[in-house]
Every structure is written in structure tokens, then in C-alpha cells.
Amino acid sequence: DTGVSQNPRHKITKRGQNVTFRCDPISEHNRLYWYRQTLGQGPEFLTYFQNEAQLEKSRLLSDRFSAERPKGSFSTLEIQRTEQGDSAMYLCASSLGPGHTFGSGTRLTVV
Amino acid sequence: KQEVTQIPAALSVPEGENLVLNCSFTDSAIYNLQWFRQDPGKGLTSLLLIQSSQREQTSGRLNASLDKSSGRSTLYIAASQPGDSATYLCAAPSGSARQLTFGSGTQLTVLP
Numbered sequence: 033d034t035g036v037s038q039n040p041r042h043k044i045t046k047r048g049q050n051v052t053f054r055c056d057p058i059s060e061h062n063r064l065y066w067y068r069q070t071l072g073q074g075p076e077f078l079t080y081f082q083n084e085a086q087l088e089k090s091r092l093l094s095d096r097f098s099a100e101r102p103k104g105s106f107s108t109l110e111i112q113r114t115e116q117g118d119s120a121m122y123l124c125a126s127s128l129g130p131g132h133t134f135g136s137g138t139r140l141t142v143v
Numbered sequence: 144k145q146e147v148t149q150i151p152a153a154l155s156v157p158e159g160e161n162l163v164l165n166c167s168f169t170d171s172a173i174y175n176l177q178w179f180r181q182d183p184g185k186g187l188t189s190l191l192l193i194q195s196s197q198r199e200q201t202s203g204r205l206n207a208s209l210d211k212s213s214g215r216s217t218l219y220i221a222a223s224q225p226g227d228s229a230t231y232l233c234a235a236p237s238g239s240a241r242q243l244t245f246g247s248g249t250q251l252t253v254l255p
Contacts, residue, residue, distance in 0.1 A: 038186075065242060074147070074232050074245025075187070088240035123186060125243075130175045130194065130236075132243055136186035 036135035038124050044141045045114055052110045053138045057126030064107050065132065066099060068092065069121040081107060114142045145170045145237035149246035156223055157254050164218040164249045166233035171211045177243065178207050178218050179232045187232065191218070223253045 037056040045051050057064050062083050067075035078097070080088040083104035093099075096114075101107040111118055119142045125132040146169045156162055166176070175194045179187040191207040193200045193216070199208045206219040216233055230250045234243035 063241075065240075067243075072247065074234070074247050075243070077240075077242040077244070080240035080242055082240075088238065088242065121184075125187075131177055131189060131192040132234075133189065134179070134187040139184065 036124055036126050036133055038122075038135035038138050040138060041136065042139045042141075044143060047116060047142055048113055050110065050112045051114055051140065052108055053122055053124075053140075055107045055109070055124030055126075055135060056105075057107070057124070058128075058133060059105075061126035061128045061133070062104065063127045064101055065125045065127075066107070066109050067123040067125065069123060069137070070119075075121075075123050078109075111140075114140075116142045118142050145173075145235055145244040147233060147235055147244050147246040149231075149233060149249050151249060152247065153250040153252075155252040155254060158223060158225060160223050160253075161219070161221050162223055162251070164220070164231050164233075164251070166216040166218070166246055168214050168216070168235045168244075170235075170237060171214050173211065173235045173237070174241070175236065176207075176209050176216050177234050178205075178216075179234065181230045181232060181248070183230075190231075220251075223251075225253045225255045227251060228253050 064081040066078040069075040081101040125134045178190045193209040204221040230248040232248045234245045
């Protein structure tokens with residue numbers, strides 16, 4: 033098991049473009065979380081999946097954001113019509129019991 | 144709503160010193176508390192997880208304590224090394240999804 037894997041590591045995009053990130057959790061973990069982290073702050077919760085069901089969404093997750101976890105395995109986070117304020121580190125975490133295991137994150141820069 | 148605060152925001156110490164990082168939380172009805180390390184531009188590495196039934200958890204030179212009644216946790220680092228330089232984050236689960244609420248972190252610099 034190689035832990036939680038996130039791709040790409042870095043993404044630079046022009047304002048208004050759509051971007052998609054992928055997260056591969058630890059295989060036996062049924063819970064998957066997405067967080068966003070801006071410079072100098074702790075990560076903030078975006079959304080949560082238990083298996084393939086998206087059960088919780090933060091108010092931070094605007095209509096331009098959508099997440100999926102087909103078949104309860106990997107997950108994707110898509111941002112449509114990106115804005116400069118979307119520039120951040122996007123972190124994925126998975127868990128089976130207590131505690132989260134995080135991936136290395138995807139750094140998004142919107143220019 | 145859970146709020147987590149970490150003090151100090153930054154700390155610089157000479158190599159070899161023992162140090163304490165503080166974390167406070169507002170909702171004491173937590174299942175556990177987790178401490179993470181984050182290197183610049185990287186993801187989070189879990190250091191210690193303390194269950195609500197425990198008071199302390201140790202891993203090598205690290206010791207974390209949890210006092211639910213006072214809403215506090217501390218991370219003790221013994222004999223600090225330059226390789227310990229990083230941002231240290233504490234987080235408590237909340238909500239039905241048990242999502243983590245993080246503090247803003249303590250940026251630690253250990254000077255050789």
C-alpha cells in the first residue's frame with residue numbers, strides 16, 4: 033500500500049478554465065475527504081464521501097465545485113470557471129477508523 | 144462549531160532544546176485529537192493520534208497530551224533537531240462526517 037496518492041502535484045491554469053484533480057485513497061479506507069489549504073492557514077473541510085456516497089459538503093464548496101467517487105474507489109474534484117481566489121493547496125485524506133491519512137496535495141495556481 | 148487555536152504561531156529554538164506546542168479547542172466532546180507535521184509545499188504527515196480515553200501518546204521524541212476538560216492538548220518535542228523544522232498542526236474531528244477542524248499551525252524553526 034503506497035498511501036494516499038494525489039495527481040497532479042501542481043497545476044497552473046488560466047482564469048476561467050476548468051480543472052480536475054484526482055485522489056486515490058488507501059484501498060481499504062471507506063471514508064474520503066477533500067480539504068483546501070491557503071497560505072499560512074490550516075486545511076479547511078470541503079466534502080466527505082463514505083464509499084461512493086457524498087454525505088457532507090461545506091459551505092466553502094460553491095456551485096463551481098463538484099466531487100465524485102465512482103464505485104467508492106478513487107475520487108475527483110473538479111473546479112469550473114476557475115477564479116484567482118481558487119488558488120490553494122487541495123488535500124485529499126482517507127480513513128477507516130479514527131484519524132486521517134493525507135496525500136501530498138495538488139497545488140493549484142490560477143493566473 | 145468546533146474552533147481550534149494554536150499558540151505560538153511561530154517558534155525559533157536552538158538545537159537540543161525541549162519545547163512545547165499548544166493547541167486549544169472549544170468543543171470538548173471530541174473522539175480524538177491528531178497532530179500533524181507539514182513541510183513547506185507538502186502534504187500532512189500524521190505524528191500522533193490521541194483517543195479521548197487516553198491522556199498521553201508517545202512516539203520517539205514526541206509526546207502528546209490531551210485534557211478534554213480544559214480543552215487543551217500539548218505536543219512536547221524532546222532534544223529538538225534541525226530536521227524537526229516544519230509547521231505543526233493539531234486537528235479535532237467534528238460533525239457527522241468527523242471531518243477535521245484544524246488550527247492555523249505553529250511554524251517551528253530549530254537552529255543548528
